[in-house]
Amino acid sequence: MGLRGKILIVEDEEDIITLLRYNLEAKGYEVFCAHNHEEARLIIKEDLPDLIILDWMLPQISGIKLCQEWRANKKTKNIPIIMLTARSEEKEKILGLTVGADDYMVKPFSILELLARINALLRRANPQIINDRLIAGNIELDRENHRVIRENKELHLGPKEYDLLEYLMSKPGRVRSREQLLDNIWGKDIFVNERTVDVHIGRLRKALNKGFAKDPIRTVRGVGYAFDEKYK
Ligand code: CA
16 A cells, blocks of 8 residues: 555666565555656656665666656655666775765675665654654554554544545655545546545544544645644
């Protein structure tokens, strides 16, 4: 469901894509793959990833070029980037780090090592993604036990309401469109429409706010919903 964060893989070797996708999805990440710079740009335009795994050698435009481009852009400059290089390119890895990659791995790499570095980078960039507990104001969401507590009172949320709250709370302030919520909570294949999101947000609010004055869910008219970053 991608609740642990969204990772973009930019790589033209199908074997490596398959290996990475399998292992990252098994860890609960939402994975998007691009084979070249055009696909990568399209994906980034649609929704910013939380981390990018970027191959050095790509057709047409190199990973280095893309990395520089993303570092120069206000929207993408803080997204952690891990660069993949072939052994023969290892000398140039220093260049990779100077153009703004946060880390690099030399192929063939250990998948466990890569997962550990991803975890470290995500934790640094956005602790809320990795944490087992999301806490905002008097609301605490315990991911391990799927429990939500507000001011010492346990709330009983339906599974979709829980997923919605977790997704919104993992990035306070980030506005999620109904379409994004559908894709991430219900999956792309299931026949539901955007009205479904409103219904479940309504149920979430009811369960979350009963007996409390403040509503932490913000409606952004014409767009979607966010967990209010100012909620304390
Ligand atoms: Ca390549």
